[in-house]
Amino acid sequence: MSRVGIEAMNVFGGTAVLDVMQLARHRDLDLARLNNLLMKEKTVALPFEDPVTFGANAARPLLDRMSDEEKGRIELLITCTESGFDFSKSASTYLHDQLGLSRNVRMFELKQACYAGTAGLQMACNFILANTSPGAKALVIATDISRYILEDGADVAAQDWAYAEPSGGAGAVALLVSDTPHVFQLDVGASGTYGYEVMDTCRPAPDSEAGDVDLSLMSYLDCCEQAYRAYAAKVEGADYRDTFQYLAFHTPFGGMVKGAHRTMMRKVAKAKGAEIAADFERRVLPGLGYCGRVGNIMGATVFLSLASTICNGAYPDPRRVGLFSYGSGCCSEFYSGVVTPDGASRLRGMGVEDHLDARYRLSLDEYDQLLRESAFVRVGTRDTVVNQDFADRTAPGTAGASPRLVLRAIKEFHREYAWID
Amino acid sequence: MTKDKTFTLITEAVREILPELADRDLSESDTLDALGANSMDRAEIVMTVLEEMDLDIPLVETHGPQNLGELAQHLSDTAAAKAR
Numbered sequence: 001m002s003r004v005g006i007e008a009m010n011v012f013g014g015t016a017v018l019d020v021m022q023l024a025r026h027r028d029l030d031l032a033r034l035n036n037l038l039m040k041e042k043t044v045a046l047p048f049e050d051p052v053t054f055g056a057n058a059a060r061p062l063l064d065r066m067s068d069e070e071k072g073r074i075e076l077l078i079t080c081t082e083s084g085f086d087f088s089k090s091a092s093t094y095l096h097d098q099l100g101l102s103r104n105v106r107m108f109e110l111k112q113a114c115y116a117g118t119a120g121l122q123m124a125c126n127f128i129l130a131n132t133s134p135g136a137k138a139l140v141i142a143t144d145i146s147r148y149i150l151e152d153g154a155d156v157a158a159q160d161w162a163y164a165e166p167s168g169g170a171g172a173v174a175l176l177v178s179d180t181p182h183v184f185q186l187d188v189g190a191s192g193t194y195g196y197e198v199m200d201t202c203r204p205a206p207d208s209e210a211g212d213v214d215l216s217l218m219s220y221l222d223c224c225e226q227a228y229r230a231y232a233a234k235v236e237g238a239d240y241r242d243t244f245q246y247l248a249f250h251t252p253f254g255g256m257v258k259g260a261h262r263t264m265m266r267k268v269a270k271a272k273g274a275e276i277a278a279d280f281e282r283r284v285l286p287g288l289g290y291c292g293r294v295g296n297i298m299g300a301t302v303f304l305s306l307a308s309t310i311c312n313g314a315y316p317d318p319r320r321v322g323l324f325s326y327g328s329g330c331c332s333e334f335y336s337g338v339v340t341p342d343g344a345s346r347l348r349g350m351g352v353e354d355h356l357d358a359r360y361r362l363s364l365d366e367y368d369q370l371l372r373e374s375a376f377v378r379v380g381t382r383d384t385v386v387n388q389d390f391a392d393r394t395a396p397g398t399a400g401a402s403p404r405l406v407l408r409a410i411k412e413f414h415r416e417y418a419w420i421d
Numbered sequence: 422m423t424k425d426k427t428f429t430l431i432t433e434a435v436r437e438i439l440p441e442l443a444d445r446d447l448s449e450s451d452t453l454d455a456l457g458a459n460s461m462d463r464a465e466i467v468m469t470v471l472e473e474m475d476l477d478i479p480l481v482e483t484h485g486p487q488n489l490g491e492l493a494q495h496l497s498d499t500a501a502a503k504a505r
Contacts, residue, residue, distance in 0.1 A: 033459055198481060217460045218480035221468075259461040263468065 002188045004125045005181025005337055007137065008065070011307050011352045012058035013171045013294040014043035015394035015404070017359040018367050020166045026364050029162060037167055038254025038288060042295035044362055045145040045170035046394065047375040047387040048406040051083045052094040052417065055143035056405040059099055059174035061350060062139075064402060071100075074176075076127050076138035077107040080116035080299045082203060083144045084109055085379045086413075095141060098405055098417055113201070114250055115327025116299035117142035117173070118335070124177040125186055135179070142300035143172035147207065147376055164213075167253040169295020173303035183343040184306065184321070187336045190238075192230025194223050195331035202328060206379035216328060217256065223332035224249075224260045224324055225267060231334040241269040244322035244336060246313050247283050248305040251291040257284060260324075286312035293356050299327070307352060315344040358401075360394040377410065385409045391420065422474055422500050428493035434469040435489075438462050449490025467492075476500050 020042055024034040045054075063071055079092040090109035110120050117140070124138035146168030200219050201211030232238040249257040261284050265271040271279065290308035297304060302325045309321055318340045326332040362370075370376075375387040386407050396404070403419040410416065422430075432447045439458060447456075453463045467483050478499060486492040 036459060036461070212484075213460050214463060215481060215484045217464050218467075218484055221464055222479045222481055255461060259465065263465075 002129065003179050003181060003185065004128045004188060005177065005186040006121075006175050006184040007178040007180050007182050008062050008176040008350075009183055009303065009307060009347060010058050010061050010174050010350050011171065011290065011304060011355070012054055012173075013290070013304075013352075013356050013359065014045065014049070014054070014169075015359055015396075016044050016046055016362050016390065017041045017293070017356075018044050018362045018364075022364055023166055023367070027162065027165070029166070033163070034166060036255040037163070038258065038292055039167055039295065040292045042166060043169045043171050043297075043359070044367060044370070045147060045376075046370070046390045047377065048391060048408070049145070049170070050085065050377065050407050050415070051079075051081050051143045051145060051172075052091050052098070052415065053405045053407055054145065054170060054172035055079060055081075055091065055095050055141040055174065056098045056417075057402070058143070058172035059095070059139060059141055060405070061402045062174055062176050063099055070137070072102050073135060073137045074101055074139050075105055075133055075136040076124060077101060077105050078120040078124060078138065078140045079107075079109045080111075080120040080140065080142040081109060081144055082111060082113055082116060082298050084111070085415075091143070094415060094417070098419075099139075101139070112331050113327035113329050114252075114296075114298045114301060115325050115331045115333070117301075117303055118323070118325035118333050119327075119331070120299075121175060121177065121303075122191070122333075122335075124175075125188075128177060128179055129188065137176060137178040140175040140177055141172060142175075142297075142303055144298035144300055145170035146209070146296065146298075164209075167296050169297050171294045171297040171300060171304065173297075173300040173307065175303065181337075182340075183310070183347050184337045184339055185343075187235075187320075187338070190231065190235045191333055191335035192227045192232070192234060193331065193333045194226040194230055198328075198330050200328045200330065211328070219328070219330055220250075220252075220256065220326050220332075221260055221263055223326050223330060224264060224334075227324065227332045227334040228264065228268060231336075239269075240264060241271070241279070243320060245283065245319040246286060246309045246321045247324070248287040248302060248309045248321055249284070249324045250302045250326045251288060251305050252296045252301070254288040254292050257288060290352065290356065307347060310339050310344050310347045311352060313339075313344070315339055315341045317341065358396055360390075377407065381410050382413055383411055395420075422497055424493050424497040427470070427474065427497040427500075428489065430470050430473045431466070431489055431493055431496075434466045434473070437469060438466050447489060449493070450488050452488045470496060474500055476503065478503070
């Protein structure tokens with residue numbers, strides 16, 4: 001048995017979104033520089049949203065489409081995140097509860113910066129391939145949020161993160177992994193990994209991010225080349241230009257992917273200017289659409305790009321997609337799989353685009369108010385009642401939308417959630 | 422490769438990636454950031470110089486220098502160490 005991959009997947013890009021160009025004008029950022037990011041909107045996590053609510057809201061529509069019997073075959077639950085809020089208790093325990101999964105499930109949380117999602121997918125695929133429980137399924141939930149908490153008296157434009165703010169998003173992608181990979185069939189064994197210790201970006205303390213933009217970009221570019229070379233060494237006849245009809249990248253922001261693709265085409269495929277630009281439009285751009293509407297969602301970003309590639313690409317016959325995943329610190333992987341016309345139509349049926357369109361558009365006043373009022377729940381909070389001010393405003397306007405999970409309160413460190421319509 | 426020759430390669434790469442600087446004199450104390458290079462431009466300038474020097478090292482090993490002069494010194498030293 002070697003059929004394995006993604007049976008079904010869904011994207012949750014939040015309930016509130018901010019126009020990036022408006023933000024840039026407001027912050028007095030260089031607009032030309034901002035255009036290079038290829039970002040339109042970014043999802044903003046609201047006070048009652050955390051990695052669990054994002055993850056649950058991505059997974060729920062998948063489970064609602066399954067019979068009880070099928071759900072009972074989910075025997076592995078991996079939550080992939082760098083936004084965890086407990087060093088011991090995993091986010092999977094909350095997700096397992098909120099999603100009503102069987103108690104006979106192996107569950108844990110997985111961390112490796114933005115590579116976590118790919119690590120989770122590959123572990124799940126190996127669990128299926130090992131055939132230790134024939135017919136079993138795995139649920140992989142990649143979920144991450146970025147939050148910019150303004151400290152008192154902070155001069156926003158002068159902060160290091162001035163250009164990181166417009167690209168930092170929040171969101172989750174849920175993957176149902178099984179031996180019936182309708183949406184994305186993994187090329188088993190076709191993978192190249194590359195990793196080494198580097199201090200590029202990290203989260204060394206609760207609610208804070210630290211990093212060196214230049215070092216991270218350089219490491220990303222090194223890995224992009226080396227992971228592909230490791231893939232090519234394993235896969236006979238692999239050709240960067242011809243083997244993959246589409247390429248989906250981990251996308252911190254679109255401009256970075258554009259640069260990485262240009263570098264790869266020049267160095268590996270020996271291509272020149274005009275050909276590179278046409279290739280970018282054809283093979284890469286379809287995968288940047290959703291990323292430019294949600295922002296960087298770390299461990300889930302490569303799947304957001306895959307979903308965008310599938311929904312915005314053309315699949316008159318089966319097409320191979322090459323994926324590049326990078327997580328700071330660092331570990332990276334280039335791997336591939338096949339999307340069929342049926343798979344593309346199944347994913348389009350999840351209505352990701354409609355969901356992204358339906359998000360509440362925050363005004364800058366609302367956004368700044370959210371940043372300044374410290375309404376956000378910090379990691380380590382023992383007791384609190386969570387501010388629900390935006391819950392009504394962001395309620396889905398469309399009938400038939402799935403219920404969504406919100407964080408209501410924390411009591412003795414225990415997070416209490418509720419599903420609302 | 423001498424530091425001076427490496428510096429010349431760097432100035433050529435800067436003008437190739439940032440054509441608007443064609444007529445500007447570049448000095449060793451200039452920084453790529455102040456010259457208007459964004460992070461991707463900065464990486465591409467370094468990649469171009471490495472190619473011209475035929476120096477095959479990870480980009481992360483070029484990280485650290487604070488201005489064009491320091492970058493020239495670093496790349497020149499790295500090339501010399503590699504040739505040994």
